[in-house]
Amino acid sequence: MKSIIVISTLLFVIASFMGIANYVQHNQSLSEKGLYASPQVPTFTSAEEETEQSLPTVAKQLQEPNTKVREEVVVPVPKKSAKSKTKKKEPQEVYHAAKKPREREINFKEFSRAPLDDYEALPAQATEVEVAESTKPTKVEEVK
Amino acid sequence: MFSSTQQFFKSYFVQSLFWIPIIFFSGLLVFNTLPYFTFSKEYRFIQERILLFQLPFYSFCFYTHIAAGSFCIVSALLQFSSTILKSRKKIHVWSGRIYVLVVLLIGAPTGMFMAFFAKGSNMERGLFMVMALIWFYSTARGLQTVLEKNILAHKQWMMRSYAMAMTAVTFRIYHILFYYFGWSHLENYEISLWISVVGNIVFTEVILFFRDKKYIQSFTS
Numbered sequence: 391m392k393s394i395i396v397i398s399t400l401l402f403v404i405a406s407f408m409g410i411a412n413y414v415q416h417n418q419s420l421s422e423k424g425l426y427a428s429p430q431v432p433t434f435t436s437a438e439e440e441t442e443q444s445l446p447t448v449a450k451q452l453q454e455p456n457t458k459v460r461e462e463v464v465v466p467v468p469k470k471s472a473k474s475k476t477k478k479k480e481p482q483e484v485y486h487a488a489k490k491p492r493e494r495e496i497n498f499k500e501f502s503r504a505p506l507d508d509y510e511a512l513p514a515q516a517t518e519v520e521v522a523e524s525t526k527p528t529k530v531e532e533v534k
Numbered sequence: 535m536f537s538s539t540q541q542f543f544k545s546y547f548v549q550s551l552f553w554i555p556i557i558f559f560s561g562l563l564v565f566n567t568l569p570y571f572t573f574s575k576e577y578r579f580i581q582e583r584i585l586l587f588q589l590p591f592y593s594f595c596f597y598t599h600i601a602a603g604s605f606c607i608v609s610a611l612l613q614f615s616s617t618i619l620k621s622r623k624k625i626h627v628w629s630g631r632i633y634v635l636v637v638l639l640i641g642a643p644t645g646m647f648m649a650f651f652a653k654g655s656n657m658e659r660g661l662f663m664v665m666a667l668i669w670f671y672s673t674a675r676g677l678q679t680v681l682e683k684n685i686l687a688h689k690q691w692m693m694r695s696y697a698m699a700m701t702a703v704t705f706r707i708y709h710i711l712f713y714y715f716g717w718s719h720l721e722n723y724e725i726s727l728w729i730s731v732v733g734n735i736v737f738t739e740v741i742l743f744f745r746d747k748k749y750i751q752s753f754t755s
Contacts, residue, residue, distance in 0.1 A: 398638035
């Protein structure tokens with residue numbers, strides 16, 4: 391029976407190391423897909439910040455992380471707004487602005503799993519059109 | 535005679551108040567875990583972690599963990615029955631052996647692995663890791679003490695182990711209760727998690743402290 395304690399301790403330690411290794415690897419793969427860290431975020435103007443519009447490029451990246459063909463919308467930034475004191479939005483803020491948690495209903499039958507939050511589907515197309523109209527992009531590039 | 539009968543019913547009533555909700559919620563938890571074994575990805579819990587479920591080892595750990603957890607919760611209920619312990623000791627022994635093996639070889643290691651990907655901040659991930667560690671350690675000590683024929687210490691360590699297994703149940707109870715307080719989801723999740731883990735530990739230690747005079751010795755024996 392004591393050998394069980396030894397074997398299980400080894401197993402527990404291995405599981406811990408595997409957890410660390412997989413955690414690092416998983417985070418790296420998310421970063422490569424642009425889902426976790428530093429997604430491309432265009433600069434906001436103060437007017438855009440007031441209306442809190444979503445970003446088309448980020449929304450697109452979130453929806454199609456594996457696509458190789460990417461559309462980049464270049465928004466002209468006026469010098470005044472570039473120098474303005476309005477702070478740049480953090481990637482996390484942009485992510486959460488794009489994915490707003492919905493009101494949840496707890497069903498007693500779902501006791502087995504923690505009623506975890508889920509997000510409404512991204513209104514990607516709608517926001518893209520809205521933002522595209524409001525910002526009037528001058529140039530659309532296709533990057534392979 | 536009357537006094538002893540009254541005492542009997544009083545203790546029986548108090549015990550029922552404690553055990554009936556535990557049995558009910560444990561059964562409900564296990565029952566609602568069963569659909570996961572269709573291996574469908576449509577469940578919200580899985581949908582939320584769909585990228586993680588692309589890792590084969592994470593999927594393996596998840597399914598083995600919920601199977602092991604369900605088994606532990608059910609089998610542990612048998613272990614606390616004094617009737618089974620007195621009249622059917624073999625059931626207690628074999629159920630206990632399987633519980634210990636499942637916790638040490640499956641439940642705690644897979645729990646430790648999954649803790650790295652748990653929802654919430656690093657504090658919550660750390661809490662899950664500590665939980666897995668306590669679950670593992672208390673079960674191992676429970677096994678060690680029973681091999682040394684130290685029954686009192688064995689009882690105490692196994693109660694600690696069961697307290698950790700029951701966090702799955704108490705977490706869901708708190709989570710549903712706090713939902714009606716109108717707290718935001720993440721706030722509710724984090725508070726429920728901390729209260730269920732810390733609350734179960736404190737509750738068990740309080741029971742042990744008042745039940746056993748040799749409480750302190752249980753840590754050293």
